Amino acid sequence: MGLTEKINRTDHLSYFEGQIPVEYVYTYGLGLEKFFRAIKDKGQFLASRCKACGVTYLPARSFCERCLGGIEDTVEVPGTGSVYSWTVVHLNMDETPKEEPAILALIDMDGTDCRFMHYLTGVKAEDVKAGLKVKPVLKAKKDRVGHIEDILGFQPV
């Protein structure tokens, strides 16, 4: 096997900069439209239950991934849950340090078969444990726009 040279001095290479000139306009889709409207207007968490498979999806979905059956109805769930796993993140995406470390968690959502990924608030990293009961913290109704960041995070019950 031959080998290429290792480049140790990148300043010896010629380079140029580029970018992709697009932005995105996302629709929520049939299922998530219901979920985010309920968060925005009522502060409610809507799930979808596939009766055939016995699986409850959160956020609400329009179909079941197991049987591909359509799901029309939604069910309200409390939005509470318990911590399944967590991490304390120190760096931003570009590897610059965060001003304050943040706690990102996976939360087993009560009354569903799904987990949410979201931030924990109002708790110190050393006090987080698997199974910690948490509840959602929403923005004030006037500030909610129907977006995942209408949920500010989850805090201990």
Next chain:
Amino acid sequence: MAYQRVAIVGAGITKFVRRAQETGKELAAQASKMALESCGMTMDDIESVSLGTAPDAFDGVHMKGEYLSDGSGGWRKPYMRQFVGGGTGVFAPIHGWYHVASGMFDTCLVVCSEKMSSCHPHPQGAFKTIFDHTTEQPLNPTLIWIFALEMNRFMQTYGITKEEIALVSVKNKKNAMDHPAAQLPMEITVEDVMNSETLAWPVNRLDISPASDGAAAIVLASEHVAKRITDKPVWIDGVGWNLDTAYWATRDLYYPRYVEKAARMAYDMAGIKEPKREIEIAEPYDPFDYKELHHMEGLLLADRGEAVQMLLDGKTQRDGDRPMCPSGGALGVGNPISATGLMKIIEIFLQLRGEAGKRQVPGNPRCGLAQAWGDLMQVGTVVVMRR
């Protein structure tokens, strides 16, 4: 099932580096040429081409299969690109296997090329776009964060410590000292890992593989052709792949069930009944140190929660009873996503032929396995090889 038996007959790999001057297609061409020369073949002998390469966003070219086609020998050939995230490097040879096993072709060049360094300020920006754009991207997650969630769950479930897991990084980076293509060969201690920068607890800098540029390639041939090319063919006797739920956060993160399903598919095809006894050497995917242990369990090479004991007992060292990542793995050789998986295939190919040089494991192994893992922590790809 009736299909042609398929052998690996040649291999090539470029050096894995932080930033290559070569473009992705130049890296692909270098690895491809090396693979052809290693078995005395030319592009005239190649009937089909399988390319593996990971996110288009790395290059900013949203037709990356076509973009890399010239360097990969795709010119006027039946050419196909594969992409299942980090699992791609073992999925591309599975596709190549299909091309030959089906009887459609007698030879296939499998190429995996990745250039991550073009992405600024960091390839994590590209990885952000693998998440759901409505429910996840606004939270700005990085892959390191979600692996930290998985690592923590793995540690919590079995009571495994960070210090124990760090031994994988120590082992693999040391193994890489003997790999001529390695980007991060190092002799380090558990303390070095523990004292390295915390990225997302419990993940420190030295727990993870680097971003890399590099390429690898292999040549596949049907049985009657392989025997004309080499007296040391390495047979692909089993292939498997499997995808878990799209709701990735909902999976049991402590155990990769989809890897088990992929492994069982490959073992059934290869006639392997007792993987712990029959798989003598393996290259489980190790982009993070805990993943080697996690994958050993999914591959049924260790009982659940027991892989760490094999590590502590020295069984997974190169001279141990069941060597894991004798190449140095993604942690030591580097992690140019798709090329990493093919590097692992090549390591088993060389080990089974007795051509791994200073990395050669003792005992003349006859049967080995390479595995990769990707998409959103949900796809497993497995190839079983015998000499």
